[in-house]
Amino acid sequence: MAPKRKKVEVEEKEVRAQEEVEEEEEDEEEEELAFSRNYFLAKEVGSASGKRSAARKVSEINLVDEQLLRASLSELPTKHEKEIGSLLESYKGLYSNWLFELRCGFGLLMYGFGSKKALLEDFASSTLTSYTVVVINGYLASVNLKQVMTTIAEILWEHYKCKAKTSTGKKQQTQLPNGLKSVDDIVTFIVDISDDCNCSVCLLIHNIDGPALRDPDSQQHLARVSCCSCICLVASIDHVNAPLLWDKKMVYTQFKWSWHHVPTFVPYKVEGLFNPLILFSSGHVQTTKTALVVLQSLTPNAQSVFRVLAEFQLDNEKEEGMHVSELYTKCREQFLVSSQVTLNAHLTEFKDHKLVKMKRHSDGQDCLHIPLPTNALEKLLQELV
Incomplete structure (x- = not known):
């Protein structure tokens, strides 16, 4: 048991x-x-x-005055000056290698954290003494590529005239040939005349990825010019997506980039002067940039419809807005839309992205209005190619 x-x-x-x-x-x-x-x-x-x-806190934020903010930033002490100076001094030992690469037909592309403006200008002034250096401040939004190309064409034209006068003894015309109206015409002229010029021109471009140069047309023009035998290129980049500006042909065949990692850790004081401060510009500047990004992602027809509405608003500032029927008539005349359904599709896209607002006109009809001030709207149309 x-x-x-x-x-x-x-x-x-x-x-x-x-x-x-x-x-x-x-x-x-x-x-x-x-x-x-x-x-x-x-x-x-x-x-x-x-x-x-x-929502309550955001609406109660008091943004600081821009001048006061810039003055405060300028008073911040620079750290590690001795180490930064030693780093910049060490790069001077590479100047001879960089010059050798330029003479071999490569373009120099400098990247790395910190402003490279002083470094490149020191390289140009101390080493590129046999070159005619043309400096392009790509960090400026107001850079005029046509003016830059005209300057290059005038330099080459002067050398071409001197060579022609030496060989023929005849006096050549002093001005550029007529008919060079577009940037493409000027670039073509530079490419055609470059083989007959006994000169060396160096384009020193601070921030080739700058706001005024990062569009495809500007990059194509610079790439074509860089192929000229008498022209070399030294440039810097700072934008994280800068390599996306070029395809394989541009990188390996036209620019022929030789990449150099040259972090300087120097503050972007000069470059930053021309950019709005984040703590200051939270209004129309950011709104304009956002609108530009959205519009560039739309179809060319949609951009043209938006341009019609924007131009009407600029020409009729006292009006409450543009009638939908009037917009349809103008777009139909310019063959931008074929039916009201197509226009409504564009308008829906505009309203979804808050590019356009619909409001009731005093006469009871619906009208369209772009919620941007006049100066911001003008700038948006200039940047929208």
Whole structure:
């Protein structure tokens, strides 16, 4: 009887142990479920109150005056001046290698953290003494590529005239040939005349990825000019997506970039002077940039429809807006839309991206209005190619 009794006791203990394990697992599951419920309940309450508080706080922000902010930034002490000076001094030992690469037909592309303006200008003034250096400040939004190309063409034309006069003894005309109206015409002239010029021109471009040069047409023009035998290129980049500006042909066949990692850790003081400060420009500047990005992602027809509306708004500033029927008539005349359905599709896209607002005119009809001031709208149309 004793073995049986022991066996029963062992089985009872195992059952009790199993029950205890199951109870513990149930308790753990209940604790997890309670924790999950409390977590999501807290998130719902927190998000609701957070939205209200965030909306209130954003509207109450007082943005600092730009001049005061720039003055405060200028007073910040520069750190590690000795180390930065030693780093820049070490790069001077590479000048001869860079010059050798230029003479071999490569273009120099400098990248790395810090302003490279002083470094490149020191390289040009100390090493490129046999070159005619043309400096292009690509960080300026007002850079006029046509003017730059005209300057290059005038330099080559002067050398071409000197060579022609030496060989023929006849006086050549002093002005550029007529008919060079577009940038493409000037670039073609530079390419045609470059083989007959006994000169060396170096284009020193600070920030070839700058706002005024990063469009495809400007990059194509610079790439064509860089192929000329008498022209070499030294440029810097700072934008993280700068390599996306070029395809394989431009990189390996036209620019022939020789990449150099030259971090200087020098503050972007000069380059930053011409960019709006984040803590200051939270209004129309950012809105214009956002609108430009959205419009560039749309079809050419959609951009043209937006331009019709924008030009009407600029020409009729006192008007409350443009009637939808009037916009349809003008777009139909310019063959931008074929039906009201097509126009409505464009307008829906504009309204979804908050490019255009619909409001009721005083005469009861719906009219369209672009929520941008006149100066911002003019700048948007200039940048929208």
